[in-house]
Amino acid sequence: MKRMLLVNGSPRSDGSSAELLNMVSEKAAAAGYECERIDLGKLNISHCKGCLSCKETGECAVKDDMSPLYKKFQDADAFTVSVPVYFGNETGLLKNFIDRLYALMKMNADGSWNVRFGNVKKGVVALNCGAPDGNMIYHGAMTHLVIIMRMFGMTDVASGIVPAASSAPVRESQFTKDLMGSIDFLLSS
Numbered sequence: 001m002k003r004m005l006l007v008n009g010s011p012r013s014d015g016s017s018a019e020l021l022n023m024v025s026e027k028a029a030a031a032g033y034e035c036e037r038i039d040l041g042k043l044n045i046s047h048c049k050g051c052l053s054c055k056e057t058g059e060c061a062v063k064d065d066m067s068p069l070y071k072k073f074q075d076a077d078a079f080t081v082s083v084p085v086y087f088g089n090e091t092g093l094l095k096n097f098i099d100r101l102y103a104l105m106k107m108n109a110d111g112s113w114n115v116r117f118g119n120v121k122k123g124v125v126a127l128n129c130g131a132p133d134g135n136m137i138y139h140g141a142m143t144h145l146v147i148i149m150r151m152f153g154m155t156d157v158a159s160g161i162v163p164a165a166s167s168a169p170v171r172e173s174q175f176t177k178d179l180m181g182s183i184d185f186l187l188s189s
């Protein structure tokens with residue numbers, strides 16, 4: 001069975017990011033994926049220490065709630081990240097998680113990346129924010145996350161920003177509907 005790992009980058013496990021993940025899970029389950037959701041806010045994940053020992057050992061020297069997630073990531077076929085905008089960017093929670101994934105990457109002598117991310121080829125980036133014009137002003141934040149997904153080896157990435165998420169239910173937003181349409185396309189190919 002195909003597997004999708006879904007990461008909630010919000011400290012809130014029942015907010016807008018979580019609701020977007022619920023919607024993606026429904027679609028992924030209908031497309032035959034086994035889904036597992038990870039709420040970063042419930043975990044104790046330290047920041048990367050920058051010690052670079054992972055470049056020698058292939059493993060992160062920091063042992064915490066991140067440790068079991070490496071294998072889950074490597075066993076996944078698809079990866080979804082849903083995150084609110086905090087001060088114009090992803091949350092620190094998500095950034096710490098991403099930085100720790102550096103343990104699975106090593107630069108080759110020619111400057112290309114050797115990435116040990118298994119088979120994860122499809123990705124979803126769902127951003128949400130309070131600003132009503134956030135779909136226009138946070139494109140840089142979204143592109144930054146899409147580029148990271150591509151660095152991790154994902155070839156097909158669907159992405160979208162849901163603005164005004166603090167003032168209206170995300171499930172009913174046209175921006176959510178557009179994003180879900182892209183996810184249908186992503187999962188059908």
Ligand SMILES: Cc1cc2nc3c(=O)[nH]c(=O)nc-3n(C[C@H](O)[C@H](O)[C@H](O)COP(=O)(O)O)c2cc1C
Binds near residue numbers: 010084
């Ligand atoms: C610390 C903090 C910083 C925020 N910064 C922004 C911001 O820069 N721009 C914005 O549009 N919304 C900002 N917001 C609002 C959240 O992005 C918004 O409420 C989001 O829908 C929360 O998602 P959640 O329910 O999944 O936690 C911020 C909220 C918090 C708590």
